[in-house]
Amino acid sequence: MRFARLGPMGHEIPVLLDGEDTYDLRPVTSDVTGDFLAADPVGVVRAARAERRLAPLEGASGLRVGAPIARPSAIVCVGMNYAAHAAESGSAPPEVPIIFLKTPNTVAGPDDDVTIPRGSDKTDWEVELGVVIGRRGAYLDGPEQARDHIAGYVTANDLSERTFQLEVSGGQWSKGKCAPGFSPLGPWLVTADEVDPTELRLRSFVNGEPRQDSSTADLIFPVDHLVWHLSQFLTLEPGDLILTGTPEGVALSGRFPYLRPGDVVEIEIEGLGRQRQTFRAWEARS
Structure with a gap:
């Protein structure tokens, strides 16, 4: 899977990139943080998609691309x-x-x-x-x-x-x-x-x-x-x-x-x- 963060600096939205499609990950996580990455993110996102809980992010192509992970501790x-x-x-x-x-x-x-x-x-x-x-x-x-x-x-x-x-x-x-x-x-x-x-x-x-x-x-x-x-x-x-x-x-x-x-x-x-x-x-x- 490919995870990214889109939007203004400090206000990025976590997303899943799948081919040409961009899905909003906020139903499963507030950000691409250490807690998210430690909790089987592939399994969590796969389950959310199967349950149709992830919707396309409107206007994704026009958003700034942020760092794909939130600020690390080290x-x-x-x-x-x-x-x-x-x-x-x-x-x-x-x-x-x-x-x-x-x-x-x-x-x-x-x-x-x-x-x-x-x-x-x-x-x-x-x-x-x-x-x-x-x-x-x-x-x-x-x-x-x-x-x-x-x-x-x-x-x-x-x-x-x-x-x-x-x-x-x-x-x-x-x-x-x-x-x-x-x-x-x-x-x-x-x-x-x-x-x-x-x-x-x-x-x-x-x-x-x-x-x-x-x-x-x-x-x-x-x-x-x-x-x-x-x-x-x-x-x-x-x-x-x-x-x-x-x-x-x-x-x-x-x-x-x-x-x-x-x-x-x-x-x-x-x-x-x-x-x-x-x-x-x-x-x-x-």
């Missing part, structure tokens, strides 16, 4: 999880997953404009597979248990400001990761029963020119390993988001310029949809 990110990206960053492939956090207020819709942070000269794009947790997980016994804790998958752009991340970071990356709108998600959440995360094509484009083109088959630490590994150090809650790392082809490589006002970034993951963000200059607000 966004846990994996750094340098593709060997070629580690190399273009000047680092050896990691021997254990490198972890950093993003704040929940970085979540944005897939096509929302992004404001380049004040003072930024090095805003960068990063297409990534996002893993959405559907069941509480702590101290899993092995990677083979991971799939039981995954609700679904999303396309994500792990936007980064490299000066903040690497030069004035004090050794922590999150300064360069937490500007508002720096985690565009969607357009959909595709439930785990319909996705094989081991070989999905990821691509990015800047102003129509190709940048990244890789596959999750090249992940150093695959999805199941990451969920298991993270559960040894923190408790994963329903609705939490894991960003699994980006492949080579970002501006940090030195091969491409960093983003400037007016630039358009498009990213896509096979089966999970495509995003498009226009980047805007920061302006002081009165």
